[in-house]
Amino acid sequence: MNDTPGHISFTGEVSRALRGSDGAIILVDALEGVMTQTETNIRLAVGEEYCKPVLFINKVDRLISELRLSPKDTFERIDKITNEVNELIKKVRPEGSNWGVDFAKNSVACGSAKHGWGFTYEILLEKNLKPQDVFVKYNEGDIEWLRENLPLDEPMLRMVVDHLPDPVSASKYRIPHLWGGDLNSELGQSLQKCDSSGPLYGMITKIFLDPRRQYAATLIGRVFSGTFNQTDSIYLLGSRTSNRVKRLGVMEITDLLDIPKIPAGNLFALYGFICPSGETFIHNEMIPKDKEEIGKIPTFEKIHYACKAVVSRSIKPQDPHDLGKLGEVVGKWIQADPTAEFRLDKESMEYILSGIDPLQIEILTKRINNQVKIDIGEPIIVYREKINAKSKQFHTKSSNAHNRLLLYIEPLDEKTEELIDEGKITDLQNEKERAQILREEAGWDTKEARRIIDVFKGNVLVNGTSGLQRFDRIKNDLVSAFRNWLSECIIAKEPAMGIKAVFTDAVIHEDPRHTQYAQTASMSYSAFSLAMLNADPHLYEPIQRIDVKTPQGTEAGVNSIINRHRGRINNVIPEREYVRIQGQIPAAEIIGIADEIRSSTQGRAFFGYEFKGFEKVPPSLEEDLILEIRKRKNMPLEMPSTKSWERFIYKRT
Numbered sequence: 001m002n003d004t005p006g007h008i009s010f011t012g013e014v015s016r017a018l019r020g021s022d023g024a025i026i027l028v029d030a031l032e033g034v035m036t037q038t039e040t041n042i043r044l045a046v047g048e049e050y051c052k053p054v055l056f057i058n059k060v061d062r063l064i065s066e067l068r069l070s071p072k073d074t075f076e077r078i079d080k081i082t083n084e085v086n087e088l089i090k091k092v093r094p095e096g097s098n099w100g101v102d103f104a105k106n107s108v109a110c111g112s113a114k115h116g117w118g119f120t121y122e123i124l125l126e127k128n129l130k131p132q133d134v135f136v137k138y139n140e141g142d143i144e145w146l147r148e149n150l151p152l153d154e155p156m157l158r159m160v161v162d163h164l165p166d167p168v169s170a171s172k173y174r175i176p177h178l179w180g181g182d183l184n185s186e187l188g189q190s191l192q193k194c195d196s197s198g199p200l201y202g203m204i205t206k207i208f209l210d211p212r213r214q215y216a217a218t219l220i221g222r223v224f225s226g227t228f229n230q231t232d233s234i235y236l237l238g239s240r241t242s243n244r245v246k247r248l249g250v251m252e253i254t255d256l257l258d259i260p261k262i263p264a265g266n267l268f269a270l271y272g273f274i275c276p277s278g279e280t281f282i283h284n285e286m287i288p289k290d291k292e293e294i295g296k297i298p299t300f301e302k303i304h305y306a307c308k309a310v311v312s313r314s315i316k317p318q319d320p321h322d323l324g325k326l327g328e329v330v331g332k333w334i335q336a337d338p339t340a341e342f343r344l345d346k347e348s349m350e351y352i353l354s355g356i357d358p359l360q361i362e363i364l365t366k367r368i369n370n371q372v373k374i375d376i377g378e379p380i381i382v383y384r385e386k387i388n389a390k391s392k393q394f395h396t397k398s399s400n401a402h403n404r405l406l407l408y409i410e411p412l413d414e415k416t417e418e419l420i421d422e423g424k425i426t427d428l429q430n431e432k433e434r435a436q437i438l439r440e441e442a443g444w445d446t447k448e449a450r451r452i453i454d455v456f457k458g459n460v461l462v463n464g465t466s467g468l469q470r471f472d473r474i475k476n477d478l479v480s481a482f483r484n485w486l487s488e489c490i491i492a493k494e495p496a497m498g499i500k501a502v503f504t505d506a507v508i509h510e511d512p513r514h515t516q517y518a519q520t521a522s523m524s525y526s527a528f529s530l531a532m533l534n535a536d537p538h539l540y541e542p543i544q545r546i547d548v549k550t551p552q553g554t555e556a557g558v559n560s561i562i563n564r565h566r567g568r569i570n571n572v573i574p575e576r577e578y579v580r581i582q583g584q585i586p587a588a589e590i591i592g593i594a595d596e597i598r599s600s601t602q603g604r605a606f607f608g609y610e611f612k613g614f615e616k617v618p619p620s621l622e623e624d625l626i627l628e629i630r631k632r633k634n635m636p637l638e639m640p641s642t643k644s645w646e647r648f649i650y651k652r653t
Contacts, residue, residue, distance in 0.1 A: 001160075002017035002018075002020055002021050002205070002206075002267070003017075004017040006027065006037055006038075006041050007037065007359070008037055008040070008307060008356060008357060008608070008609065008610060008611075009355075009356055009357055009359040009360040009363065010360075011040070011044075011305060011307050011339065011356065012305055012337050012338060012339035012340075012356075013206065013337070014041060014044060015044055015048070015049070015303045015305055016205040016206060016277055016278060016303060017205060017206065018044055018045050018048070018049040018051050019049055019178070019203060019205055019222075019278075019300070019303055020203065020205040020206075020220075020221065020222035020267060021049070021051050022051060022052070022164065022165050022166070022167055022169075022170035022174065023051050023052045023053070023054070023160065023163070023164025023165060023170075024045040024046070024051040024052070024053050024054075024164075025053075025054055025055075025056055025156065025159065025160070026038070026041065026042060026045065026053050026054070026055050026056070026085065026101075027056050027058055028055065028056075028057050028058070028081050028085065029058055029059050029606075030057050030058060030059045030060045030062065030063050030077060030078070030081070030110075031059055031062055031063070031066075031067070031606070032549060032606040033077075033080070033081055033084070033549065033575070034081060034084040034085060034088070035547055035549065035606065035608045036545060036546075036547035036582075036608045036609065036610045037608050037610065038085070038088075039088055040610055042085065042088045042089060042092065043088075043092050046089055046092050046093050046094075046099065047091075047092030047093070049174075049178070050094055050170075050173060050174045050177050050178070052097075052099055052163070052164055052165055052170070053085075053089060053099065053101060054101060054107045054108070054109075054159040054160070054163050054164065055081075055082065055085055055101040055107065055108045055109070056108075056109045056110075056111070056118070056155075056156065056159075057078055057081055057082075057108065057109070057110045057111075058111065058112065058113050059112060059113075059114070060074065060078070060110050060111060060112055060134075061112035061114065061115050061138065062112075063077060064134070064135055064138045065138055067577075071131065071132050071135055074131075074135075075131065077576075078103070078108075078110055079103075082101060082102075082103060082108055085101055086100045086101060089101070094173060094177070097173075103120075103121055104121055105121075106120040106121055106122045106158065106159065106162060106163075107159060107162075107163045108120070109155035109156065109159055110131075111150070111152050111155065112146075112152075113152065115143050115146065115147065116146075116147040116151065116152050117134075117143075117146035117147050117149075117150040117151065117152055118150060118151075118152040118154075118155045118156065119131075119150045119155055120155045120158060120159065122158070123150065123154060123155055123158070127149065127150075129149075129150075134146065134150075166265075167194045167264070167265030167266075168193065168194045168265065170194075171191060171192055171193065171194040171224070171265075172192055175188075175191045175192045175224070176192070177301075178300055178301050179191060179298065179300055179301065180298050180299075180300075180301055181297075181298030182298070186198070186199065187199050187201060187225065187298075190225040190226065190264075191224055191225045194224070194225070194264045194265045195225060195226070195264060196226065196227045196263035196264040196265070197226070197227070198225045198226050198264070199225055199226050199282070199283065199286055200223070200225065200226035200227065200228060200232065200234070200281075200282060200283035200286070201223075201224050201225040201226060201280070201281075201282055202221055202222055202223040202224055202225075202226075202228060202234075202268075202280070202281055203221050203222055203224065203278070203279065203280050203281070203300055204219050204220070204221040204275060204276075204277055204278065204279045204281065205220060205221050205222060205277060205278070206219075206220040206221070206277055206336075207219060207220075207274065207275075207276075207277045207332075207335055207336035208220060208251075208254070208269075208336075209332060209333065209336055209367075210254065211370065212254075215329075215332065215370075215371060216271065217271075217273070217274040217332065217335075217336075218251070218256060218269050218270070218271060219269065219270050219271075219272075219273075219274070219275070220251060220267065220268070220269045221267070221268060221281075222265075222266070222267050222268070223262050223263065223264050223265065223266055223268060224264060224265075225264050226264055226283070227261050227262065227263045227264065228248065228261060228262040228263075228268055229248075229260065229261045230245060230247070230248040230258075230259075230260050230261065231245075232245060232283060232284070233245070233283075233284040234281040234282065234283060234284060235281060235282050235283070235284050235286070235287050236275050236279045236280075236281050237279070237280045237281065237282065237294075237297055237299050238275075238276065238278075238279045238280065238299065238428075239275055239276070239279065240294065241275075242284050242287075243272060243273040243275070244272055244273070245270050245271075245272045246270075246271045246272035247270060247271040247272070248260070248261075248262065248268060248269075248270050249268070249269055249270075250262070250266070250267060250268060250269055251267075251269045256269050256270075256271065274332060274335055275335065276334075276335045276338055277335065277336060277337070277338060278303055278338060280299040280300050282297065295428065295430060296430050301423065301424075302422065302423020302424075302426070303423070305339050307339060307356040307357075307610070307611040308356070308542065308611055309339065309340060309341045309354035309355050309356060309382060310354075310356070310357075310381060310382050310542035310587045310611065311354065311355055311356070311357055311358055311360075311361055311379050311380070311381060311382065311587065311591075312352050312353060312354040312355075312361075312379070312380045312381075312382050313352075313353055313361050313365065313376055313377050313378070313379055313380065314345070314348070314350040314351070314352055314353075314376070314377035314380075315330070315350065315351050315352075315353055315365060315368065315374045315375070315376050315377070316348075316349065316350040316351065316374060316375055317372055317373065317374055317375075318373045318374065318375055319373070320349075322372050322373075323349065325372055326351060326368070326372045326374065327344065327351065329368055329371045329372050330342050330351055330353065330368055333364055333367060333368060337360075337364070339355070339356055339360070340353065340354060340355040340356075340360065340361075340364060341353075341354045341355075342354065343487065348634075350377070353365070354382050356611070357590070357609075358379050358590075358591060361379065379591055380632075381541065381542065381587050381588040382494065382495070382542070383492070383494040383539050383540060383541055383542070383617070383625075383629070384494060384495055384496065384497045384539075384540040384541075384542075384614050385489040385490070385491045385492070385494050385495070385496045385497075385532075385537060385538075385539060385540070386411070386496070386497055386498050386499075386537070386538060386540050386614075386616075387409060387410070387411050387498070387499060387532060387535035387536060387537050387538075388411060388535070388536040388537075388538060389410075389411070389535050389536040390408065390409075390410035390411070390535060391408045391409050391410065391530075391531040391532070391534040391535040392408060392531075392534055393406055393407065393408045393504065393531075394406070394407060394408070394526075394527050394530045394531050394534070394649070395527075395649065395650040396523040396524075396526045396527040396530070396645075396648045396649060396650055397523055397648055397649075397650040398514075398519035398520060398522050398523040398648075399518065399519055399522045399523075399648075400514055400519055402509040402511075402514040402515075402519070403474075403506070403507060403508055403509055403514070403515060403519055403520060403523055404505075404506060404507040404523065404650050405503055405505075405506050405523045405524060405527050406503060406504050406505040406506065406527075407464075407501060407502060407503035407504060407527050407528070407531060408501075408502055408504070408531055409499055409500065409501045409502070409528065409531040409532060409535055410499075410500050410502075410535065411498055411499070411500070411535075412458070412459070412460060412498045412499065412500045413442060413443075415441060415442040415443070416438065416442045416444075416460070416500075417458055417497075417498055419437065419438070419441060419442060420455060420458050420460075421458065424437055424441075425437060425438065425455055426455055427454055427455040427456060429455075431450055431452070432450070434449065434452065434455075435449035435450045435452075438452075448462060448464070451463045451464065453475060453478075453479060454479045454482055454483070456482065456483050456486060457486065457487075457495065457497065458497040458498055459482075459486050459496060459497060459498070459499045459500070459501070460499075460500045460501070461478070461479065461482045461501050461503075462500065462501065462502045462503075463503065464502040464503060464504040465503065465504060465505055465506060468505075468506055468508075469508065470508040470510065470515075471506070471508065473508060473512065473515055474506075474508055474515055474520045477515075477516075477517045477520040477521065477524075478503075478520060478524055480517070480521075481517075481520065481521040481524035481525060481528075482501065482524065482528070484521075485524070485525055485528045485529070486499070489532070490529045490532055490533070490537070490640045491537055491538075491539055491626055491640060492539065492626050492629040492630050492633070492635070493629075493630075493633050493635065494539065494629070496532075497540075497614070499532075501528060501531070503527075522648060523648055525645070526645035526648035526649070527648075529640075529644070529645050530642055530645050530646075530649070533640065533641070533642055538616050538617070538622065539616075539617045539622055539625060539626055540614040540615060540616055540617065541586050541587065541588060541614065541615060541616075541617050542586070542587040542611065542613075542614055543584050543585070543586055543587065543611075543612045543613055543614065543615050544584065544585055544586075544587050544590055544609040544610065544611060544612060545582075545583075545584050545609060545610045545611075545612040546562065546567065546581075546582070546583050546584060546585050546590075546607075546608075546609045547580070547581075547582050547607075547608045547609065547610075548562075548580070548581045548582075548597060548605055548606070548607050548608075549575070549578050549579075549580050549581075549605065549606040550578065550579055550581065550597075550601050550604070550605035550606075551577060551578060551579075551601065551604050551605070552574075552577055552578065552579055554579075554600065554601040554602075554604070554605065555572065555579040555581060557600035557601065558581055558597055558600060558601065558605065559572075559581065560600075561593065561596050561597055561600060562581070562583055562585060565585055565586070565589035565593055566585065566586050566589055566618075567583050567584060567585035567586075567589065568583050568584050568585075569581060569582075569583040570582050570583045570584065571583070584612055585609075587611075590609065594607055623639065626639065627639075
């Protein structure tokens, strides 16, 4: 069993846990009902990862003891939640399946995790009890009776055994959906059969950094094909490294129980090395001798995370000598949770830690602080820099004037951005496979699609030249310059997205001493920057979808708060004693808004949000915001202009 919180701050853990699972127990709060995050988790579980669902409705005790609902009203609430969950499942379930949840068929359980009781319809019949008996026991204050006679583990275990699939059955329909390789190959057949005698193939789904072992890493994952032996060395397809296993077994809460071999279909845990969670691995003996063939080994489809890193905090060690150690510690936690990001600001010598929301950053900084004492800055929103037009071509030269570059940039089409975001287009991909996807799904010209030399965080670099001499000498430096430029772009040193850069000509000096990174970077940076200024650049802000469920009579106050924070209300839905308010709000306005909503509703509102996307900052705010960000980053307090890069423009003489 994989246990994972459902909160938006942990959406990365949710997605990876689901990849290693065949079924999912969806938990819905009886008071809150179906919220935005419920919808997200059902979409991830059922629609993205093909995990068959059952439902547990929790906190039924609060309907009885706090809201004082009658049995009739309580049953109506449970029916309503069940119907809403079913509607969401039907929208995303695999084609041809009839997945759903039904109290009458024992795939819905109700109960109280806090008080340790629960039941399905079948259990009530077996024990000759009625749901009303629960109300009687609460009126008598006899929670112990409920715990003894309706123990919660019984309905949960029965739902798993009776309704969720075994690994062999699930592999038949999950592997064609989650794996992009040849299904008719030996490996493809073994994966679909969950064959323990086939080639070894698995995935790391979680990194557990154990505070009892000086935060040494325990890797948790699943074997999808073959048998994983304790003596095996495995090859990680993402990082392209071989690693030896020191201990192999399974987790029991936080302890590793040694087991000599783990057959396909099972979860495992191991000590010995650390890697990013989400890695696909094979047995060392399966590595092809031809290095080009290694890149063609299919991995699992990229896990689609529901959120982006849109909040940052600066962190620096209290002891400056610990800067290197802090980098190692943060690096470990980022490998455990790849939805977070970090980088070193070389000017301030601070690490900038970015995450989904303030809570995720707060949890990460507490964990980091346990290992290295740190000072933490205030939360900062991470914006994006985008262009809205195609630039003209710019011809630049290197600092030593021995190299030249001619290029233009233009906005990436929405479909290509979507393919990159979904992980269908990556930098490590075989170029023929990538070109085919771009041609068939995004309408790219085949020749141009074959000439992509980098894909990085929603941006693409294309070699538009023909017969360019000595290009291999500067290719890696050009890619490095492109990535560095995108990471801290020109408007306010915020990351760029949605950019397609095409260089159409270049002159590369024949002497390698004149083509070092310092030279190629200067002409690349200046060309990218001049082109961007010519392509109608703007600042884009992250937008959150907001979902508030508040008692009748308090909705006016909530509406006022959302509007005051530049939000937009899209839907107001009466739900018995509650009103559900759905809308959207800039992420910059989310910080602190929960306290305002609690204050306005005497703490009785439920509040959730989900990343929606990036939208252009309103024109009335854009320049002031850019200057504010530039001031914070110690940049010149003026809007960017061409004068910073004009000296690199190549002029024919």
